[in-house]
Structures are given as C-alpha cells and as structure tokens.
Amino acid sequence: MNIDYVATALALLTVFGISALMALSLNLEYGVAGVPNFGQAMFVSIGAYTAGVTYTRLLPWLGGRAGLDPCGDTLTKALALRTELTTLFPTVGFLNFGLTVLIALLLGGLAGYLASYAALRVWEEWYLGLILLVGSEVVRILAQGYPPLLCGSNGLSGIGQPFVWVHNATWSAALFALLALLLAGAAYLLCERLVRSPYGRLLKAIRENDRVTLGLGKPVQRRRAQVMAIGSAIAALSGVLFAVNLGFVSTNDYTVALTLDVWVMVVLGGVGNGRGALLGALIVTVLNRLTAIAAIALNAMGSQFEFNYVRYILFAAILLLMLRYRRQGLLPERARTTIAHDELRP
Amino acid sequence: MPASVVFDSLVRSIQVGSLYALMALGLTLTLAVVRLPNFAHAELITVGGYVALLSSLWLTHSLFVILGLAFIGSALVAWLMHRAVYRPLARRNLSTYGMLLASFSVGLILRYIIFLLVDRYGLFDKHIAVPVEIWYRTPDVILTNLFFWSVPTAVALMIVLSLVLRGTSLGRQMRALADNGILARVTGIPVDQVHDLTWLVVGGLAGVGGALWGMYTSLNPLTGWLTILSVFAASVLGGMTSFTGTILGAYVVSFSENLLMQWLNFRFGLDFTFKAAVPFVIIILVLLLRPAGLTGFAGSLRKLSRR
Numbered sequence: 216m217n218i219d220y221v222a223t224a225l226a227l228l229t230v231f232g233i234s235a236l237m238a239l240s241l242n243l244e245y246g247v248a249g250v251p252n253f254g255q256a257m258f259v260s261i262g263a264y265t266a267g268v269t270y271t272r273l274l275p276w277l278g279g280r281a282g283l284d285p286c287g288d289t290l291t292k293a294l295a296l297r298t299e300l301t302t303l304f305p306t307v308g309f310l311n312f313g314l315t316v317l318i319a320l321l322l323g324g325l326a327g328y329l330a331s332y333a334a335l336r337v338w339e340e341w342y343l344g345l346i347l348l349v350g351s352e353v354v355r356i357l358a359q360g361y362p363p364l365l366c367g368s369n370g371l372s373g374i375g376q377p378f379v380w381v382h383n384a385t386w387s388a389a390l391f392a393l394l395a396l397l398l399a400g401a402a403y404l405l406c407e408r409l410v411r412s413p414y415g416r417l418l419k420a421i422r423e424n425d426r427v428t429l430g431l432g433k434p435v436q437r438r439r440a441q442v443m444a445i446g447s448a449i450a451a452l453s454g455v456l457f458a459v460n461l462g463f464v465s466t467n468d469y470t471v472a473l474t475l476d477v478w479v480m481v482v483l484g485g486v487g488n489g490r491g492a493l494l495g496a497l498i499v500t501v502l503n504r505l506t507a508i509a510a511i512a513l514n515a516m517g518s519q520f521e522f523n524y525v526r527y528i529l530f531a532a533i534l535l536l537m538l539r540y541r542r543q544g545l546l547p548e549r550a551r552t553t554i555a556h557d558e559l560r561p
Numbered sequence: 562m563p564a565s566v567v568f569d570s571l572v573r574s575i576q577v578g579s580l581y582a583l584m585a586l587g588l589t590l591t592l593a594v595v596r597l598p599n600f601a602h603a604e605l606i607t608v609g610g611y612v613a614l615l616s617s618l619w620l621t622h623s624l625f626v627i628l629g630l631a632f633i634g635s636a637l638v639a640w641l642m643h644r645a646v647y648r649p650l651a652r653r654n655l656s657t658y659g660m661l662l663a664s665f666s667v668g669l670i671l672r673y674i675i676f677l678l679v680d681r682y683g684l685f686d687k688h689i690a691v692p693v694e695i696w697y698r699t700p701d702v703i704l705t706n707l708f709f710w711s712v713p714t715a716v717a718l719m720i721v722l723s724l725v726l727r728g729t730s731l732g733r734q735m736r737a738l739a740d741n742g743i744l745a746r747v748t749g750i751p752v753d754q755v756h757d758l759t760w761l762v763v764g765g766l767a768g769v770g771g772a773l774w775g776m777y778t779s780l781n782p783l784t785g786w787l788t789i790l791s792v793f794a795a796s797v798l799g800g801m802t803s804f805t806g807t808i809l810g811a812y813v814v815s816f817s818e819n820l821l822m823q824w825l826n827f828r829f830g831l832d833f834t835f836k837a838a839v840p841f842v843i844i845i846l847v848l849l850l851r852p853a854g855l856t857g858f859a860g861s862l863r864k865l866s867r868r
Contacts, residue, residue: 251658253665341598341657342848348600348665349790353841360834475669478662521680524673531666531673538650538663 223504225388229460231500232395236453238480238492239402244446246487246548247410249422250439254330254347255477257354258447260469261326262319262454264358267365267464269315270374274300278307286366294373301375312377315455323451324444331440352471359466370465374458395456402449406489409445411551418442419487472527476503479530482537485544494546502529562827568702570823576708576777578815579715582808583770584788585795586722587763593739593802594759597651598661601642601668602767602792603785607675609635609768610689610775610784617690624691624710631772632765639764640757642667648756668786675782689775711773718769722762723804731758739802791818794840797847800854810854814840 237259244252252258271285271293278300285293301308330347359368377394381387409415420428421435429435458464480499485491506529510522537544584606591599612634613627621627646667650660679685697704726732734755737745746752774784791814798810818839825831847854 245658251661253661341661344658344661345598345793346845346848349793349841349844352790353838356834356837360832475665482662521677524676524680527673528670531669534666535646535663535670538655538659538666539653542653542655542659 221385222388225385225392227500227504228392229388229395229456230503231497232392232399233453233456233460234476234480234496234500235399235493236402236449236456237477238484238496239399239406239489240446240449240453241477241481242484242487242489242492243406243409243449244442246481246485246492247406247415247422248418248439248442249425250331250443250446251341251344252347252443252446253344253474253478254351255450256469256471256473257347257351258323258326258450259454259457259473260351260355260358260466261323261447262451262456263458263464263469264364264454265319265322265451266315266374266455266458267371269311269318270297271371273314274307274311277311278304285371286362286369290366297373298375301373301377301379303380305380308375308377308380312459316452319451319455320448323454324448326451327443327445327447328440330447331436331443348471348474351469351474355466355469365464365466368466370463370467372463374462374464376459376462391460395460398452398456402452403489403493410489414438422487475527475530475534479534482534482544485546485548486542487548488544488546491544491546491548495544499530562824565701566823566827567820570819572702572704572708574812574816574819576711577819578812579712580770580774580777581788581791581795581815582811583715583718583766583773584792585799585807585811586719586804587766587770588792588796589799589801589804589807590735590759590763592796594735595643595647595756596742597647597664598657600661600664600789601671602763603789604668604671604675605635605639605764605767605785606771606774606788606792607672607780607782607785608638609771610780611675611679611684611771612768613772613775614684614687614689614780622691627689627691628714628769628772631768633768635768635771636761636764638671639760639767642764643756643760648753672782672786679782684780686779686781688779689772691776707776711777714769714773718766719808722766725762726804731755735759790837791815791840794843794847797844798854800852803854806854814843817843 237255240258241252241255244250272281275281275283275293275296278296280296280300283289283293283296301311330350358364361367365371376387376391378387378390381390410418417428417433417438420433421438425435454469457468461468476499480495481492482495483498484493484495503526506522506526513522584602587605588599588602591597591602609631613631616627616630620630646663647660650663655663691707694706695703696706696709726735734745734750737748737750738752738755742752771785774780774788792811794814795811796807798813799806799808818836822831822833822836822839826833
C-alpha cells in the first residue's frame with residue numbers, strides 16, 4: 216500500500232484541530248459546568264448547515280452572480296460556479312468563509328441558549344440529556360426533510376476550504392491545517408482563561424452542587440445558559456471547519472455517532488481538564504484513521520467484515536471501561552488553589 | 562378524509578399503540594424501580610425481534626412459542642446487561658449522567674454486534690415468518706390475524722403485569738423500591754433479587770414488543786433505536802413512574818403519530834417526514850408544561866411529591 220506521508224500527516228492535523236474544537240466545547244459544557252450535552256452532533260451540524268447555505272447563497276451573491284438554484288436542474292451549474300468562485304477569487308472565498316464563521320458562531324450560540332431554555336427547566340437532571348439526544352436526531356431528520364436547505368438527502372458538494380485557490384495541493388492543505396490548529400489553539404486559550412477566572416470557579420461550583428450555589432445567590436440558570444451558548448458556538452465553528460474539510464455537507468454525517476466520538480474524547484482524555492480534551496481528541500483522531508486504514512486493508516484482503524461496526528463497538532467499550540475503572544480520565548482535573556487576595560499584594 | 566383512510570390509520574394507531582405500551586411499560590419500570598434512563602432498552606426490542614425471526618425461520622410457526630422465546634431471549638440480555646454493566650457501575654456511585662452514558666454505550670455495543678451478525682448472515686429487512694390471514698374484511702378496512710394477535714397479547718401482558726404489581730409480594734417490593742430505595746433497603750427487601758427480577762420482566766416485555774413489531778413491519782438492527790423515541794415519549798407522558806399513565810401515553814403517542822399526522826397531512830399538506838418530530842414535540846411539551854405526566858401522581862409507582 217502506498218501512503219503519501221505528508222498528505223496523511225496534514226489530514227490528521229486538520230482533523231485533530233477540528234476534533235479538538237469539539238472536545239473543548241463539550242469539556243467546557245460537561246467537564247467544567249456539568250451540563251451533559253448529548254446533542255453535540257446538532258450544534259456541530261448547525262455550523263455545517265450554515266456553511267452549506269452560505270456557499271450556495273452568499274458566495275454567488277458576493278461574486279456577483281446570485282440567483283442560481285443549488286438543487287434541481289441547475290445543480291451542476293451551481294456546483295461549477297461555487298468551484299470557480301472559490302478557486303479563482305481568493306478574496307471572495309475568504310470573505311465568504313469569514314462571514315460563514317461569524318454566522319455559525321452566532322447561530323450556534325443562539326441555538327445553545329435556546330436549547331438551555333427548554334432543557335434546564337426540567338425536573339430531573341438527566342431529562343436534559345434525553346432532550347438533547349433526541350433533539351439532535353429530530354433536527355437531522357427535519358433538515359433532511361426540508362430540501363431547499365441541503366438538497367434533501369443528497370447533500371451539497373463543492374464546499375471548498377478557504378485555501379483551495381492555492382495551486383500546490385500540499386501547501387493548500389498545510390495552510391488549512393494551520394488555520395484549524397490556530398482556531399483550536401485560540402479556543403483552548405479562551406477556555407483556559409474562562410476556567411481560571413472567577414466565572415470558571417462559579418461554573419465548577421454549579422457542577423459540584425447547583426443547589427448550594429443557588430442558595431449562595433448565584434444565577435445558576437443564567438450561567439448554565441451562557442456556558443451552553445459559548446460551548447455551542449465553539450461546536451458550530453468546528454462544524455464549519457468539518458464541512459469545508461470534507462468539501463461536502465450532508466445530514467448523514469451528523470448522527471449520534473458523532474456525539475459518541477466527542478464524548479469518547481472528553482471521557483478518555485479527562486473530564487474538566489482542557490489538556491485532557493486535547494489528548495482525547497488526538498487519540499480519537501488517530502484511532503479513527505487507524506481503523507479506516509485497517510478497514511481498507513481488510514477489504515483489500517477480501518474480508519466480508521464491515522469494520523465501521525467494530526469501530527462503534529470499540530468506542531462504546533472504551534467509554535464503558537473508562538466509566539468503570541478510570542472515571543476521571545487519562546489526565547485528571549487538577550485541583551487549583553487560588554492564592555488569597557492579601558498575599559497577592561506586594 | 563375518506564373513510565377508508567380514517568379506518569386504516571385508526572387500526573394502525575391501536576396496533577402500534579399497544580406495542581408502544583408493552584415497550585414503554587418496561588422502560589417505566591426501569592425508570593421507577595432501578596432509577597436508570599436505559600437507552601439500551603431500544604436494543605432489547607431489537608433482540609426480541611431477531612430472536613423471534615430466527616425461531617420462526619428455524620423452529621416453528623407457532624405464535625406462542627415464538628413470543629415465549631423472544632421473551633426469554635430479551636430477558637436474558639437485559640439481565641446480563643444489569644449484572645455485567647449497570648450493577649457494578651451503580652455500586653461505584655456513578656452519577657446519573659454517567660449511567661446515561663453507560664446505557665448509551667451498552668446500546669451501541671449491542672446494536673453493532675447485531676449489525677455484524679445480521680450483515681454476515683444477510684438478515685436485513687426480514688419479516689417474521691408467521692402466516693398472515695385476513696380475518697375481517699369490509700370495503701373500508703381489512704384486519705389480519707396479526708392485529709387480533711398483537712393487540713390482545715399486549716393487553717393481556719399489561720393486565721398480568723398490573724396484577725403482579727398490585728397483588729404479589731414481588732410487586733409490593735418493586736413498588737417499595739420505586740417509592741423510596743433507601744427505606745426499602747433498610748426494611749430488608751432483597752434489593753438485588755428484586756432488581757434481577759425487574760430486569761427479567763423489563764427485558765421480556767421489550768422482547769415480546771419487538772417480536773410483535775417484527776411481525777407487523779420488517780426488522781432491521783435499527784428497529785429498536787427508531788422506536789425508542791416514541792417509547793420514551795409514552796413513558797414521559799406517564800410521568801416516568803405511572804403505570805396507567807404510560808399505557809395512556811403510548812396510545813396518545815401512537816394516535817398522534819398516525820391519525821393526527823394523517824389529518825394534518827390531509828388538511829394542511831404536512832409532509833410525513835415530520836412524523837419523526839411528533840414524539841419529540843410531545844416530550845418537550847410534557848416536560849415543560851406538565852412534568853408529572855397525564856395522570857399526575859395518581860397512578861404513580863412512586864407516590865411522592867416533587868423530589
């Protein structure tokens with residue numbers, strides 16, 4: 216088997232950056248604030264669908280050639296136009312990508328906030344998990360059943376990443392990988408700053424015991440809603456990158472399986488620890504790639520074995536084993552002591 | 562709407578509602594007695610369906626034997642799930658979120674093991690091989706033997722279960738556990754034994770539900786996962802603890818999915834794709850507006866006020 220090592224490494228780095236964004240978002244929501252977001256796939260998909268809509272509506276408009284229906288008879292024409300605009304006009308592509316990211320951040324944040332309104336007002340703690348898990352499946356089905364959004368179950372192709380205009384494929388991939396890693400790094404720093412601030416300590420207090428925190432007069436519901444808005448915005452950002460990295464948006468990519476991947480990252484890496492989330496993202500990325508390679512190799516040997524099924528079993532088993540034997544994850548959350556205010560004075 | 566369409570979806574509502582009720586009763590029992598939101602309940606349904614399919618292909622066409630085997634098969638899987646995963650985790654004081662995640666993982670493992678086997682032996686979209694006969698026919702509606710089997714079976718099982726819960730010592734112990742777990746333990750109720758039996762009953766009911774479902778439509782490894790949403794909706798309508806509420810809820814969900822959906826389609830042209838959203842809307846509305854469910858705490862297994 217011939218493997219292009221540079222291309223593989225770049226692809227891995229890109230996927231790692233995107234996964235890291237997802238893991239950081241869930242870690243902020245579940246690990247730090249204790250909100251069990253079982254609808255991660257939905258918030259990621261919001262970013263991806265945003266990309267689908269902007270690449271078919273906003274991009275032609277920015278390029279001065281609006282009004283072509285992306286589905287139906289003009290499908291191939293619209294696809295050719297998208298590709299032409301992203302490959303020949305870097306400024307238009309960049310502007311479109313930037314606007315996509317902005318819109319996705321806003322929509323993701325809004326969705327997180329709205330979801331928290333419904334979900335945090337329920338009785339028992341796990342209802343929230345049920346609502347989000349179920350909600351993400353329903354959103355997916357509705358998006359599939361509403362053809363103007365993504366051409367129904369066909370999906371949209373030609374959602375090029377912002378550096379497709381670079382002629383050298385390696386350089387183009389490298390620039391995109393760099394962008395993904397930079398965004399992941401920025402999200403990591405943001406999360407770390409947030410967690411170490413008084414705001415973050417309040418979030419941890421809510422996670423440990425929301426009634427006591429409420430009793431101390433803290434706005435528990437509002438903080439939870441805010442953290443869900445922030446986390447979902449990050450998830451939507453990862454969704455944009457996910458879509459442009461694939462070059463394709465389809466509702467089939469945002470199933471419960473994606474949610475499972477993100478949960479494995481956080482539970483494996485370390486709940487409540489940003490570095491743990493990064494480690495988890497790295498392990499899951501590598502495992503995903505390895506299982507894909509193994510699947511191709513096995514198929515080449517003529518095996519009748521569907522390896523994708525084994526991947527799900529493997530990931531679910533990892534989750535169970537972690538819950539049983541090492542609940543705090545590979546990199547446990549460290550207790551942070553904050554120096555008393557008096558000692559900080561010179 | 563034309564009369565034939567009305568009757569057709571009425572029949573479907575009743576049939577599907579009875580099966581939902583069977584599946585949801587098990588879920589309500591786990592929620593009330595074991596206090597676990599078991600997402601792997603979906604796979605118990607699928608397992609029951611496939612056990613029934615295999616026994617109908619290899620062994621017999623007798624309905625009672627098939628249903629019995631489905632009951633036993635799913636009951637064993639449920640018991641294994643409890644012993645191998647849930648009990649060890651609960652003993653280590655895992656949080657509810659953790660248990661939710663664990664049940665989700667168990668469900669995934671089971672689902673994809675079924676996928677592997679089904680893929681290997683080519684068992685996708687199979688019907689359970691029982692002879693279908695038409696027992697009742699008018700110009701508007703045709704009723705097959707499946708209807709006359711599945712609805713009474715479901716109703717009979719519901720009656721048996723409610724008699725067990727009300728009359729036997731096992732039922733009393735289950736209700737005691739549902740009411741107050743710690744108090745029940747202190748009073749000397751053999752908690753482990755009651756949990757074991759509860760899981761057997763829960764699995765069995767889901768298995769029979771799955772088997773009847775597989776006769777009514779076709780089976781694939783996602784059967785359980787696709788019905789679990791409606792089943793959860795039924796349980797939520799029952800306030801997650803009420804027996805009568807759950808049965809009522811199952812029929813409400815089924816009628817809204819079939820008859821109401823048909824009417825909305827006829828009247829407003831709503832596409833049938835949106836049928837999948839019906840249980841979700843029900844769940845959201847109930848949790849927000851009336852978390853105690855349809856019957857409130859009147860028929861609750863856990864007669865307590867909030868928390």
